[in-house]
Amino acid sequence: MVRIAGETLHVHFLGTAGALPSPQRNPSCILLRRGSDTLLFDCGEGTQQQMMRARTGFTVDAVFITHRHADHFLGVFGLIETLAFMGRTDPLPIYGPPWIGELVDLVLKISGHIRGFSVTAHPLEHGSVVPFNGYTVRAFATSHGIPGLGYVMEEDERPGRFDREQAIALGVPPGPLFGRLQRGEEVRIVRDGVETLVRPADVMGESRPGRKIAYTGDTRPLQHQPGIAAMLRDADLLIHDATFDDQESGRAREVMHSTAGEAGEAATATNARMLALMHISSRYTSTANHIRDAKRNYEGDVILPADLTVLEIPYRG
Numbered sequence: 001m002v003r004i005a006g007e008t009l010h011v012h013f014l015g016t017a018g019a020l021p022s023p024q025r026n027p028s029c030i031l032l033r034r035g036s037d038t039l040l041f042d043c044g045e046g047t048q049q050q051m052m053r054a055r056t057g058f059t060v061d062a063v064f065i066t067h068r069h070a071d072h073f074l075g076v077f078g079l080i081e082t083l084a085f086m087g088r089t090d091p092l093p094i095y096g097p098p099w100i101g102e103l104v105d106l107v108l109k110i111s112g113h114i115r116g117f118s119v120t121a122h123p124l125e126h127g128s129v130v131p132f133n134g135y136t137v138r139a140f141a142t143s144h145g146i147p148g149l150g151y152v153m154e155e156d157e158r159p160g161r162f163d164r165e166q167a168i169a170l171g172v173p174p175g176p177l178f179g180r181l182q183r184g185e186e187v188r189i190v191r192d193g194v195e196t197l198v199r200p201a202d203v204m205g206e207s208r209p210g211r212k213i214a215y216t217g218d219t220r221p222l223q224h225q226p227g228i229a230a231m232l233r234d235a236d237l238l239i240h241d242a243t244f245d246d247q248e249s250g251r252a253r254e255v256m257h258s259t260a261g262e263a264g265e266a267a268t269a270t271n272a273r274m275l276a277l278m279h280i281s282s283r284y285t286s287t288a289n290h291i292r293d294a295k296r297n298y299e300g301d302v303i304l305p306a307d308l309t310v311l312e313i314p315y316r317g
Contacts (some may be wrong), residue, residue, distance in 0.1 A: 007035035007134065009155075009211055009313040011237060011276075013305040014050040015042075018243050018281040019071050025307050026050055027071040028279060030215055030239060032153060037061050037132060040079075041151055041215050047075030048082040054308050058086050062130075064137065065096035065103070066217030067148030073103060080107055084115045091118045095130060095137075097147045098123045124149060135210065140228050142219035145256040150217050152231050155210025158315070159184070159200075167203040171196060211313050214272075215239040218279060220253070221262045223269035232270040236313050240266055242277035242304075245289040260290035264297030276311075277304040 010033045017025035027044025031051070038056070040047070040063045051058060060083070065073050076094065083092065094104055104121035124130070126141035126149070135155040142148040162182050164174075171191040172178065180187050186199050214235040222228045232238065240263035244252045252259045258266075260277055267275040275298055277290050284290070287304045294302045305311075 009034050009213075011213065011239075011311045011313065012054050012056055013276070013278075013307060013309045013311075014047060014054060014056075015044045016278055016280060016305055016307055017044075017071070018279050019069070020282040021045070021071075022282045025280065025282070027075070028066075028217075029075065030278075031056055032213065034135065034153075034155075039064065039137070039153070042066055042072040042217065043075040043079055044071050045074040046078070048079045050307065054310070058083055058088070060092065061132075063092065063094045064149075064151050065094065065100060066142065066150060066215075067097060067144055067146055068099055069146075069218065072217065076103065076107055077110070080111055080115070080119060083117070084111075088115075088117045091120060093120050093122050095122045095124050095139075097149055098125065099147070100124075138231060140222070140231050142217055143222060143256060144218045144220070148217055148219065150215055150219065150222075152212065152214045152235070154212045157207040158210055160205030160207055163203050163205065167198070170198050170202060172198055172203070209234070209316065211236045211315065213237045213239070213313065214270075216241050216258075216266075216278075218243070218257060220256055221258055221266050223266045229270055232266075232272075235270065235272045236316070237274045237276060237311065238263075238267050238270065238272035239276045239278050241279050242290055242294065243279050243281050245284070246293040247289065259293060261293035261297050264294035264302070267294075267298040267300060267302075272298075272300060273316075274301045274303070277302065280304070 012031035015026035015029035028042040029047045030041040032039045101121040124139040128139045130137040138152045139149040142150050177187045212235045214232045241258040242260040242263040243257035244259045246259045246261040
């Protein structure tokens with residue numbers, strides 16, 4: 001059975017700051033909403049308050065943590081409390097590197113509120129795949145001086161385009177049988193007294209790719225590692241570490257982050273359709289240099305989102 005994809009896909013930038021928050025930027029958090037599913041990628045301090053400001057609601061289906069730096073996970077403690085106060089009953093899975101069990105144990109140990117739901121740890125490693133309905137989340141190893149993971153959300157392939165004229169030519173009457181063919185079902189028709197089997201392949205074009213979003217977390221550039229580059233390739237949106245502008249390239253190498261120019265190089269090398277610069281150091285009062293540096297190395301669309309920015313990711317065609 002072929003699933004007909006048609007879900008909306010929105011990316012909410014709830015926190016875009018570097019290690020230190022600023023008056024304008026909260027610590028790292030990306031909220032991805034696909035249809036009715038909501039995933040959090042990192043959960044910096046104050047995430048639940050950002051969710052309130054963005055009016056996203058609190059129907060979180062899973063949390064993915066990139067690495068063991070506090071600006072990427074401290075918000076889990078407050079989020080759990082808020083979910084409990086909101087009356088949540090569904091289990092909350094938290095995914096991350098192998099130490100994620102320690103974080104969940106600590107959350108459960110210090111949480112004083114009576115919860116009506118379970119919180120479970122799910123350790124991942126490079127190449128791990130978490131399946132959801134209609135899409136997957138795949139983990140890849142990052143380069144940040146400590147064990148860490150980035151994540152790629154990728155939808156299942158979509159059916160090809162339905163050839164209405166061809167279906168009619170084969171004797172399929174417009175109506176419910178069209179829908180069955182588009183869902184991957186064979187249909188039998190009677191034409192001139194002869195029963196004929198019409199298969200989806202007779203009236204459907206080649207399968208089309210779903211949408212793809214990649215989030216690196218904190219890392220040095222990864223596009224020179226063939227396995228990881230393949231995972232990142234052809235993303236509709238690449239959300240890449242750009243803690244520094246290119247003038248601070250030495251500092252970026254020292255602390256295992258990327259510059260905006262390096263993020264641009266990664267976007268070009270992996271054929272990303274859009275680049276979002278993330279994890280901006282609090283030392284910058286202007287990000288004009290970040291945009292300039294990224295565009296020097298990448299011809300596609302570059303954004304440096306403010307907190308609470310929302311992007312809708314369309315289908316490619």
